[in-house]
Amino acid sequence: MTTTIPKFAHLLIPLEDVVKATDNFHQDNIIGRGGLGHVYKGQLQRSGELISISALRLNRKHRQGVVEFWTEVSMLSDLKHPNIVSIVGFCDDKHEKIIVTTYEAKNGSLRKHLNNPNLTWTQRLKICVGVARALSYLHYDDGRGYGVIHLNVNSSTILLDENWEPKLSGFKVSIKQSLNRMDQVILSEPIGTIGYVDPEIEKTKGVTHKSDIYAFGVVLFEILCGRRAYEANRHLALLAKYHFENKTLSDIILPDLKNQMSGYQISLGSLRKYSETAYSCLNEERAHRPHMLDIVNELEKVTEKALNFQPRPENFVRLFLVIFFFCLLTLLYFTSVYSKEYH
Incomplete structure (x- = not known):
């Protein structure tokens, strides 16, 4: 029936x-x-x-x-x-x-690739930007006449296609809300996956679109650190906030990403802006969390800089020396061969 x-x-x-x-x-x-x-x-x-x-x-x-x-x-x-x-x-x-x-998940979910050494920093940034754009569309698109609070943003509901483009899924608990009331609390029990749930739900007894912002902040740190939001009874959000506030965030960044960053002239300002954006999403008070439009803007700037990475000057020197000694050894080899043939 x-x-x-x-x-x-x-x-x-x-x-x-x-x-x-x-x-x-x-x-x-x-x-x-x-x-x-x-x-x-x-x-x-x-x-x-x-x-x-x-x-x-x-x-x-x-x-x-x-x-x-x-x-x-x-x-x-x-x-x-x-x-x-x-x-x-x-x-x-x-x-x-x-x-x-x-079928959007040719490469599975983001969760499966958090610590994938082959997923580059620029690919990770593009994933961040894609998800941010999707959430901005949900929260603010005028064409629908209402906003959508997703309430299930996590690395498992972010699917990756064959080009590593993100596709947000998992709308089973989403809520529609008038565009002019997106900041108003909708009474609700805690909704979401452990590790991503907005801590303000307990205090306000409800959710707003800023609950998505919190969950997205957790995802941003998952992508940077290659760690899951909740593992071995440890919340990544708390760990990331602690290290950010103590200026030791580099201690928990995914080692493969740190290696990539050490080999390129990556602007420390860009990395700082990324981590500042992620950290601001995790603010305990919703009013102090950024809006998705601002997050999209910041992440696009970071990504643009990342796409223009250039090898560090010292690496140019190393490369020049390697080429120089290779040419020198080649010259010596052929000189020796030539000498033996004619003497």
Whole structure:
């Protein structure tokens, strides 16, 4: 029996199409396991085109997640942004509830790559900027007439496509709010993933769009430090704030990033601006946290400088000396060969 809301009827996908696309939900196609259910990859025929999809299948055993299901469908049906996952449709038939989006996670989630030595500093910065732009769109876009508080920003809901472009997902607990009331508290229980939850929720008994800012600040430090938000009973937010305030942040930066930075003329001012931005997001008082528009602006400046990194002058000297001695040894070798042939 279907309970489909009429306004979303155009997004309905027959159950048999999803079953076929995922090879009857074959376990080899599982790409994620979450609280609501498993996520499957597949190939779906739509409008004569075969597209790659992700299908979140609600766990039927617990019969939970119906509210979250409709929340995500409602949110994604209105959102169009290059750094947000795109909905293809959904299935609501025969006790099955499935949300189908385009398959954006060719490189998995950001969480899987936090300490990846091959993920460069510039790639990390581009991910930061992409997520910041997505959140700015959610909070301020005039085209919708309302803002969206995501409330589930974390390194697992940030997916990475084949070009390492971020795609924000996980809208199951998101809230719509009038654009002129984004700073007003919406009464709510603590929402989100441990390590990212706005500490002000307990004091104010609710959330605002600044709750997303806090969670994003945690993500910024995850990207810089290559550490997860909560691990071994330790909150990265508290650790990062301690080291920032004591000017020892370099002690917890991902070693591979420190090595990259030591090999290039990276402006200490740029790194300081990045860490200052991340730190400001973690302010205990929401009123003192920056707005996403300002965060986007700061991160874009840092990224622009990062893209113009040049090798340090001393490295030019080293390179020159290496080339010089190589040429000298080559010359001596051929001189020796020439001498033997003619004497």
